[in-house]
Amino acid sequence: MPPAFKKAAAARLAARGGLIVIMLALWAAERPGAALGMLAAVSILEAFWILNPSTRFFGPIITQLPAGRGGVLVTIDDGPTPETTTAMLEELDAQQVKAVFFLIGEKARRWPELVREIQRRGHEIGNHTEHHPAKRFWRLMPGETWREIAQCQETLQEITGTRPRWFRAPAGHFQSFTHPALDSLDLRLMGWSCRGYDGTDADVNRVCKRIENRLKPGCIVLLHESRPSSVELLRRVLGTIREHGLKPAPPGALPG
Ligand SMILES: [Zn+2]
Numbered sequence: 121m122p123p124a125f126k127k128a129a130a131a132r133l134a135a136r137g138g139l140i141v142i143m144l145a146l147w148a149a150e151r152p153g154a155a156l157g158m159l160a161a162v163s164i165l166e167a168f169w170i171l172n173p174s175t176r177f178f179g180p181i182i183t184q185l186p187a188g189r190g191g192v193l194v195t196i197d198d199g200p201t202p203e204t205t206t207a208m209l210e211e212l213d214a215q216q217v218k219a220v221f222f223l224i225g226e227k228a229r230r231w232p233e234l235v236r237e238i239q240r241r242g243h244e245i246g247n248h249t250e251h252h253p254a255k256r257f258w259r260l261m262p263g264e265t266w267r268e269i270a271q272c273q274e275t276l277q278e279i280t281g282t283r284p285r286w287f288r289a290p291a292g293h294f295q296s297f298t299h300p301a302l303d304s305l306d307l308r309l310m311g312w313s314c315r316g317y318d319g320t321d322a323d324v325n326r327v328c329k330r331i332e333n334r335l336k337p338g339c340i341v342l343l344h345e346s347r348p349s350s351v352e353l354l355r356r357v358l359g360t361i362r363e364h365g366l367k368p369a370p371p372g373a374l375p376g
Pocket of ligand 1: 197198248252289290291
């Protein structure tokens with residue numbers, strides 16, 4: 121772990137420790153109501169920030185393309201996987217669209233040829249952690265946060281020869297140690313502004329309708345692979361983008 125990350129993580133841990141000391145002091149001063157009120161307020165605020173995948177509370181995040189660039193950026197999470205990656209690449213080629221694939225490190229190591237194929241066809245590859253701990257990422261301590269992001273970065277660099285520029289948190293639940301790790305690895309956080317909840321809803325019509333309702337110039341669309349409906353959904357979404365007079369934007373439309 122680089123010293124800059126350790127220092128930033130220690131400062132954040134100290135801030136948490138300071139809050140606990142204040143609560144204990146209030147309790148010791150026989151003001152349990154104030155202590156419990158503070159605990160409740162901090163817990164509610166932290167839950168709100170963690171559950172809000174677009175929050176800027178912890179640090180910068182891109183959820184839209186820069187103003188004036190128009191188009192719609194398609195991003196695809198959770199690959200690679202033999203069940204869907206090749207078919208999704210074929211669909212993107214057929215519609216002449218370039219996307220950003222946020223890949224999971226341990227899957228990339230199992231199917232490195234798929235990662236190279238994504239790269240060979242001109243798509244951008246992003247870091248989506250080594251093991252995709254979607255249910256725990258929001259509460260990981262500094263060491264594990266660092267390992268999840270840094271190991272994936274190493275895995276993808278070994279396979280592709282280049283280091284990803286973008287990171288997406290599993291389920292979008294980043295936390296106070298995420299940005300220090302990203303800063304040390306020269307990564308930037310990407311969220312989204314348009315999603316149809318395809319991770320939890322297998323109904324292509326419903327998912328597509330939700331995406332359609334949120335489509336705007338400059339938006340970043342979140343899709344997933346590894347699911348039975350992934351390829352059909354991608355085809356439908358690309359058609360919907362064009363029906364709305366929008367164009368899929370290449371990853372080159374992202375800030376440099
Ligand atoms: Zn994911």
